[in-house]
Amino acid sequence: MASSISGLSSLRLNAENLTRKTHQTTLSPSPFRKSTRFCPQQVAREVPPTTLSSLNPGNDVLPKSIKKPGLERDPRELWKRYIDWLYQHKELGLYLDVSRVGFTDEFFQQMEPRLQKAFKDMDELEKGAIANPDEGRMVGHYWLRNPTLAPKAFLKLQIENTLEQICQFADQVISGKVTFLFLSSLALLKIC
Secondary structure (H helix, E strand, C coil), rough: CCHHHHHHHHHCCCCCHHHCCCCCCCCCCCCCCCCCCEECCCHHHHHHCCCHHHHCCEEEEEEECCCCCCCCCCCCHHHHHHHHHEEECCCEEEECCCCCCCCEEEHHHHHHHHCCCHHHHHHHHCCCEECCCCCCCCCCCHHHCCHHHHHCCCHHHHHHHHHHHHHHHHHHHHCCCCCEEEECEEEEECCC
């Protein structure tokens, strides 16, 4: 964070830098364009929120059920929303600010049952539930990182034994006890 803040001191703010200029840009003629001139928008802030509906007032682009109120602009409300929705994970040093994402409080009420189901399903998978009934197999790739999470002692033992064999083989390669001979695209294993 300090590096990004220290970079601000090198910025020179003056009236010329702060003034936004709109300009006309000429494009090469194209058979697909009716006009060869346009006025680009500098930043999203410059696009008024009514742009789409003002183009054709009789034909709204979004149905009323999908339309959402504009993002909050009142500084006090923005600060309150920032405080309410800032996520901090102290162990990782991670801050996540979702305060300006256009969700409503009702969104989380609607999503709560889905999230609870997802957490429940994840717990069941970790306990060994069949993830794909067609194959009849459990999903446990995370067990490889932590065999104690395996739902059955047999699986835990298999993972630990396989990992031990891999480590022993790697040690033999590193020590030179096992070497490889490469003949074109064929690799031969030579055990000394």
